[in-house]
Amino acid sequence: MSNEHNRESWNRLSDYYQKTTRISLDDVHYGPYSPGEKELQVIGAVKGLEILELGCGGGQNSIVLAKWGAKNVKGLDQSESQLDYAKRLAKSQNVEIEFIRGNMEDLSPFENDSYDLIISSHALSYVEHPQKVFMESARVLRKKGRIVICVLHPIMIVTWEALEEKSWEKIRCYFSEERDMWDWENQERETIARFGSTYFRFEQIINGLISAGFSIERIVEPLGYTFDEVKELGDTIPYQNAQEIDRKFIEINQKIPFSLIVSAKINL
Numbered sequence: 040m041s042n043e044h045n046r047e048s049w050n051r052l053s054d055y056y057q058k059t060t061r062i063s064l065d066d067v068h069y070g071p072y073s074p075g076e077k078e079l080q081v082i083g084a085v086k087g088l089e090i091l092e093l094g095c096g097g098g099q100n101s102i103v104l105a106k107w108g109a110k111n112v113k114g115l116d117q118s119e120s121q122l123d124y125a126k127r128l129a130k131s132q133n134v135e136i137e138f139i140r141g142n143m144e145d146l147s148p149f150e151n152d153s154y155d156l157i158i159s160s161h162a163l164s165y166v167e168h169p170q171k172v173f174m175e176s177a178r179v180l181r182k183k184g185r186i187v188i189c190v191l192h193p194i195m196i197v198t199w200e201a202l203e204e205k206s207w208e209k210i211r212c213y214f215s216e217e218r219d220m221w222d223w224e225n226q227e228r229e230t231i232a233r234f235g236s237t238y239f240r241f242e243q244i245i246n247g248l249i250s251a252g253f254s255i256e257r258i259v260e261p262l263g264y265t266f267d268e269v270k271e272l273g274d275t276i277p278y279q280n281a282q283e284i285d286r287k288f289i290e291i292n293q294k295i296p297f298s299l300i301v302s303a304k305i306n307l
């Protein structure tokens with residue numbers, strides 16, 4: 040399933056996705072029921088920085104970075120519906136962000152050495168060729184520029200279906216390079232949209248960044264919030280289900296990290 044098919048699927052899903060998730064406009068999120076940037080401090084100070092977000096979706100992370108004083112924030116996504124949502128949201132939050140439609144494997148709209156920071160949260164698994172994203176990011180970043188990428192954690196990827204089906208035979212092969220086809224279902228288990236994802240081994244992400252010219256700065260595997268913490272923190276949780284507190288998901292995240300965050304900087 041190609042990038043183009045995923046674009047159509049995100050156009051179909053966008054409205055439902057934005058209604059059924061609650062994403063913070065005060066903190067950069069790193070996935071559901073997980074601490075965000077305020078607690079994890081992966082990105083650090085952004086005042087005065089020029090920032091590009093890849094796979095920005097509804098624009099929430101871009102909006103937060105603009106509120107925190109980034110000089111120029113641009114959000115790239117390939118879904119028109121997601122971008123329409125992002126534009127409306129940025130206007131309602133009184134922040135200036137340029138949202139651009141495009142495929143993050145091809146950053147040709149952006150000049151060499153033009154950004155201080157590139158971020159991407161839970162978008163990379165949708166692309167067909169992540170190495171192109173790393174190479175293009177290295178080109179577009181200034182010297183000393185940094186990339187912060189957040190993806191679905193490889194342990195979560197291999198165990199997800201086995202946990203759902205309570206069957207070890209459903210453990211996904213860690214070494215499989217096949218593109219996975221999967222359905223996004225609503226609460227009634229009806230399919231809303233179909234996606235193709237490529238999942239990357241830990242070594243592919245780390246070695247991919249190194250061979251594109253980055254040095255790894257930091258790797259973070261966030262421990263999810265407990266059920267009691269989720270209830271206590273309420274709306275300040277950076278990313279959560281808007282319909283119900285997903286208790287099973289929260290309990291799994293006490294044992295397996297949902298996200299893998301990698302921060303890397305351009306070699307001089």
Ligand SMILES: C[S@@+](CC[C@H](N)C(=O)[O-])C[C@H]1O[C@@H](n2cnc3c(N)ncnc32)[C@H](O)[C@@H]1O
Nearest residue numbers: 049094095096116117118121142143160162165
């Ligand atoms: C799970 S959403 C995450 C959105 C946002 N980063 C967030 O954290 O809320 C994934 C987003 O990646 C976008 N996307 C997927 N493949 C893409 C590609 N090849 N180029 C640009 N955007 C892409 C989708 O359109 C979708 O908006």
